[in-house]
Amino acid sequence: MYPPDPSSAAHCTIGGNIAENAGGARAVKYGVTRDYVLGLEMVLADGTVLRTGGKAVKNVTGYDLTRLLVGSEGTLGIVTQALLKLIPLPGERRTARALFPSLEGACRAVERSIRAGTVPAAAEIMDRTCLEAVAGFQGPALDSGVEAAVIFEFDGDGPESLERQIARALSSCREAGVVDFRVAASPQEAEELWSTRRGLSAAVAALAPNRIGEDISVPRAAFPEIVRRIRAIGRQYGLVIAAFGHAGDGNLHPSILTDLSQPGARQKVDQAVGAIFQAALQLGGTLSGEHGIGVTKKDYIAAALGEAGVATLRAIKKALDPQGILNPGKIF
Numbered sequence: 001m002y003p004p005d006p007s008s009a010a011h012c013t014i015g016g017n018i019a020e021n022a023g024g025a026r027a028v029k030y031g032v033t034r035d036y037v038l039g040l041e042m043v044l045a046d047g048t049v050l051r052t053g054g055k056a057v058k059n060v061t062g063y064d065l066t067r068l069l070v071g072s073e074g075t076l077g078i079v080t081q082a083l084l085k086l087i088p089l090p091g092e093r094r095t096a097r098a099l100f101p102s103l104e105g106a107c108r109a110v111e112r113s114i115r116a117g118t119v120p121a122a123a124e125i126m127d128r129t130c131l132e133a134v135a136g137f138q139g140p141a142l143d144s145g146v147e148a149a150v151i152f153e154f155d156g157d158g159p160e161s162l163e164r165q166i167a168r169a170l171s172s173c174r175e176a177g178v179v180d181f182r183v184a185a186s187p188q189e190a191e192e193l194w195s196t197r198r199g200l201s202a203a204v205a206a207l208a209p210n211r212i213g214e215d216i217s218v219p220r221a222a223f224p225e226i227v228r229r230i231r232a233i234g235r236q237y238g239l240v241i242a243a244f245g246h247a248g249d250g251n252l253h254p255s256i257l258t259d260l261s262q263p264g265a266r267q268k269v270d271q272a273v274g275a276i277f278q279a280a281l282q283l284g285g286t287l288s289g290e291h292g293i294g295v296t297k298k299d300y301i302a303a304a305l306g307e308a309g310v311a312t313l314r315a316i317k318k319a320l321d322p323q324g325i326l327n328p329g330k331i332f
C-alpha cells in the first residue's frame with residue numbers, strides 16, 4: 001500500500017504530491033507524502049541532476065536533502081524520479097458514519113476516540129453546510145437535528161481488532177452526543193458513505209458564486225477550539241464558512257462562500273482569512289496542512305515562521321536558484 005491519498009488522487013501527479021507534500025484522509029494513521037519518499041532525482045535550476053536518499057533504512061550522510069525538497073513547491077527543482085516506500089496492506093477495513101447534533105460534538109468525539117487509543121485510518125469531518133451541499137446533489141434530505149458528520153475508516157489485521165476499534169469509537173461518539181452511528185455492512189455501502197466526502201469539494205463550491213478554500217492545521221487537541229473560533233469569525237464578518245477536513249490530524253478546510261462581485265465582499269473575505277490564520281497560529285497551528293503557501297499565503301508566512309525562518313528559506317532558495325527561475329513568485 002502507498003498510503004498518501006489526496007482527494008485529488010484521480011487527477012494529481014506524484015511529482016505534484018511531492019512538491020506539495022500532499023496529505024489526505026489517511027494521514028492520521030499513516031502520515032503524509034514526506035513519510036514515504038526515500039529518495040529523489042531532481043533537476044536543479046542550472047540543469048544539474050541531483051540524486052538524494054536511497055533504499056538504506058538508516059541514512060545520516062549529510063543534510064537530509066530529500067526532506068528539504070519534499071514540499072518545496074517546485075521552487076528548488078523539478079522532481080523527475082522518486083523512490084517511494086510501500087507498506088503491507090492492512091488485512092481488513094471497515095467504514096462507519098457518525099452523525100452529531102453539533103460540530104463541536106463531532107470534533108470532541110474524534111479527539112476522545114484517539115485519546116482512548118483508537119487511531120482510525122481516517123476521520124473526516126463535515127459540517128451541516130457541507131452535508132446539505134452533498135445531499136442537494138446526491139441524496140435524501142438531511143435530518144433537522146444533524147449539524148455534523150464524521151466518516152471513520154478503521155483498518156487492522158482481523159475482525160477482532162476492527163470490532164474493538166469500532167466499539168471504542170462508538171463509545172467516544174456516544175459521550176459526545178452522537179445521534180446515529182452506521183457501520184457499513186458491505187464494500188458497496190462503504191463506498192456510498194465515502195462518496196459523500198469525495199463529492200464534497202465540488203458540491204460546496206457550487207453553493208455560491210465564489211468559494212475561497214483554506215487549509216489550516218492545528219494540534220489535534222485544538223481542533224474543537226479552531227472550529228469554534230472559525231464559526232465566530234463567520235458571524236463577525238457576516239460570512240458563511242463551511243467547514244470540513246481531516247479531524248483526525250487537525251487539518252481543517254474552512255470554505256468561505258461569497259459573491260466577490262458584491263461591493264466590499266473582497267475586503268470582508270480578506271479580513272476573515274487573516275483572522276482564521278491568526279486563530280490557527282494562536283492555537284499552535286500553521287497556515288497550511290497540505291496545500292502549501294504558493295501565491296495566496298505568502299503575505300502571512302513571516303507571521304508563521306518568524307523573520308529568521310523566512311531568511312533561512314530565502315538563503316536556501318538563493319543558493320539553489322540564484323536567478324529565481326523556478327516557480328517565480330511562489331512562497332516569497
Ligand SMILES: Cc1cc2nc3c(=O)[nH]c(=O)nc-3n(C[C@H](O)[C@H](O)[C@H](O)COP(=O)(O)OP(=O)(O)OC[C@H]3O[C@@H](n4cnc5c(N)ncnc54)[C@H](O)[C@@H]3O)c2cc1C
Pocket residue numbers: 005006007008011012013014015016017018019020021022023024025073074075077078079080201290291327330
Ligand atoms: C478537489 C481537490 C482536492 C484536493 N485534495 C487534496 C488533499 O486531500 N490533500 C492534499 O494534500 N492536497 C489536495 N489538493 C491539492 C492538490 O491536489 C495537491 O497539492 C496535489 O499534490 C498537487 O498535485 P498536482 O499534480 O495536481 O500538482 P499541480 O497542481 O500541477 O502543481 C502543484 C505545484 O507543484 C509543482 N510541481 C508539480 N509537479 C512537479 C514536479 N514534478 N517537480 C517539482 N514541482 C512540481 C507545480 O509547479 C506547482 O507549484 C486537492 C486539490 C483539489 C483541486
